[in-house]
Amino acid sequence: MYDVVIVGGGPAGATLARLIGKSRKVLVIERRNMYRASEKEDYQKCCGGLIAPDAQKMLAEFGLGIPQHILDGPQLFTVRTIDKKSNLERYYQRHYINVDRERFDRWLFSLIPSQVDVECEAIFKGLEHTNNGVEITYVKDGRKRKAATKLLVGADGASSKVRRILSPDYPMPRQYIAIQEYYRMDGEMPYYSSIFDKDITDFYSWTIPKDGVLILGAALHPEDDPVGKFVELKKRLRDRGFDFGPCIKRNGAYVSRPRKVGEILHGDGNIALIGEAAGWISPSSAEGLSYCFRSALALSDAIEMDLNTSVAGYRKNTGKLRMNIRWKNIKAFLMYNDTIRFLIMKSGVLSMGSIKSKLAESGIL
Numbered sequence: 001m002y003d004v005v006i007v008g009g010g011p012a013g014a015t016l017a018r019l020i021g022k023s024r025k026v027l028v029i030e031r032r033n034m035y036r037a038s039e040k041e042d043y044q045k046c047c048g049g050l051i052a053p054d055a056q057k058m059l060a061e062f063g064l065g066i067p068q069h070i071l072d073g074p075q076l077f078t079v080r081t082i083d084k085k086s087n088l089e090r091y092y093q094r095h096y097i098n099v100d101r102e103r104f105d106r107w108l109f110s111l112i113p114s115q116v117d118v119e120c121e122a123i124f125k126g127l128e129h130t131n132n133g134v135e136i137t138y139v140k141d142g143r144k145r146k147a148a149t150k151l152l153v154g155a156d157g158a159s160s161k162v163r164r165i166l167s168p169d170y171p172m173p174r175q176y177i178a179i180q181e182y183y184r185m186d187g188e189m190p191y192y193s194s195i196f197d198k199d200i201t202d203f204y205s206w207t208i209p210k211d212g213v214l215i216l217g218a219a220l221h222p223e224d225d226p227v228g229k230f231v232e233l234k235k236r237l238r239d240r241g242f243d244f245g246p247c248i249k250r251n252g253a254y255v256s257r258p259r260k261v262g263e264i265l266h267g268d269g270n271i272a273l274i275g276e277a278a279g280w281i282s283p284s285s286a287e288g289l290s291y292c293f294r295s296a297l298a299l300s301d302a303i304e305m306d307l308n309t310s311v312a313g314y315r316k317n318t319g320k321l322r323m324n325i326r327w328k329n330i331k332a333f334l335m336y337n338d339t340i341r342f343l344i345m346k347s348g349v350l351s352m353g354s355i356k357s358k359l360a361e362s363g364i365l
C-alpha cells in the first residue's frame with residue numbers, strides 16, 4: 001500500500017512528489033509520457049510559459065535555478081497593455097522568465113526522486129474508499145490496474161477528475177476555454193501584450209513571442225462562440241498592426257478563474273487536491289505556477305507532520321494563499337473595471353512613456 005498516490009505529474013504533482021518522495025512511499029500516475037525525447041512533436045500543455053516573479057520566488061525557496069535548455073527567447077521585461085474600449089495603449093515594466101512549458105514540466109518531473117514509483121501514459125479512471133484509505137483504478141497499456149493508498153492527491157489540473165468524483169456538487173471556479181495559435185515570426189517583438197476587449201472576453205487575451213514564433217491566446221467563455229471570438233480578436237489585432245504569419249499550430253485548454261475563496265477545494269478525508277485541480281490560480285492574470293508550488297509545499301509540510309490529518313493540516317497551511325486569492329480578486333475588479341482601468345491608463349502612472357517611440361524608431365511597431 002502506498003502512503004500517497006498523486007494523479008497528475010504537472011508542476012503541482014511533480015513538486016509534491018519531489019518534496020515527499022524520499023520520506024514516503026509514493027506513486028505518480030501521469031497521462032503524458034514525460035521522458036520521450038522528441039518532445040516538440042508530443043502533446044504539449046497549452047500555456048504561455050511565462051514564469052512570473054511569485055513563481056520565481058518559490059523556485060528560489062526550493063533552491064532551484066532554471067536550466068538553460070528550458071529557456072526560450074526573448075526574455076521579456078515589458079508588457080504592452082491595450083485597452084480596446086478607450087483605445088489606449090501603455091507599456092509597463094514586468095519581470096518574466098520566458099520558457100518552453102513542455103521542457104519546464106519535464107525538468108520538474110525529472111527532479112522526482114528515484115524511490116518514487118512513476119506510471120506514465122497511465123490514465124486515472126476512478127476510486128473507491130476502503131477501510132484504511134482509497135483504492136484507485138487506472139488504465140495503462142490498455143489494461144485496467146489498481147493501487148491502494150492512504151492518501152490520494154488530485155493534481156490533475158483544471159478539469160480534475162479526482163475533484164469531480166470527490167465532490168461533484170462543490171462550487172467550481174468559473175471555467176474558461178483558452179485557445180492559443182502559434183505563428184511563424186521573422187521580426188522582433190521584445191514585449192508581451194495583454195489585451196482588454198469586452199467584446200471578446202471579460203477576462204483577457206495576450207501575445208507572447210517565443211523562439212521565432214508568436215503566440216496569440218485568449219481566455220474565452222466556452223458557451224459564447226469561443227472560435228468565432230478568437231477569429232474576431234485576430235482580425236482586430238491585425239487592424240491594429242499585429243503581423244500574424246502562417247499559423248503553425250493551435251491548441252486549447254480549460255483554465256479556471258476562482259472568484260471566491262469558497263471555490264477552492266482542499267480535499268476531504270483521504271483525498272487532497274493541489275494546483276489548479278483545487279482551484280489555485282490567479283483570477284486576475286491566470287498565473288498558475290506559483291500556486292502549484294505553494295499548494296504542493298503546503299500539503300507536503302502537512303504530510304510530513306502527520307499523514308493521517310494531512311488534509312486538515314494542508315487547509316491550515318494555506319491561510320495566506322487564500323488571502324492571496326482574495327487580494328487577486330480585488331486586483332481583478334480594479335483591472336477589469338472599464339472606468340478604473342481607463343483612469344489608471346490615462347494617468348500613465350507606473351507606465352514607461354518613452355518605450356513606444358523607441359520601438360517605433362527601431363521599426364518594431
Ligand SMILES: Cc1cc2nc3c(=O)[nH]c(=O)nc-3n(C[C@H](O)[C@H](O)[C@H](O)COP(=O)(O)OP(=O)(O)OC[C@H]3O[C@@H](n4cnc5c(N)ncnc54)[C@H](O)[C@@H]3O)c2cc1C
Nearest residue numbers: 008010011012031047048049050124157178275276288289
Ligand atoms: C493558455 C494558458 C496559458 C497559461 N499561461 C501561464 C503562464 O504563462 N504562466 C503561469 O504561471 N501559468 C499559466 N497558465 C496556468 C498554468 O498553466 C496552470 O495553472 C498550471 O499548469 C497548473 O498546473 P497543475 O500541475 O495544477 O495542472 P496541469 O499543468 O494541468 O497538470 C496536470 C497533469 O495531470 C495530468 N492528468 C490530467 N488528467 C489525468 C488523468 N485522468 N490521469 C492521469 N494524468 C492526468 C496531465 O497530463 C498533466 O500533466 C496558463 C494556462 C493556460 C490554459
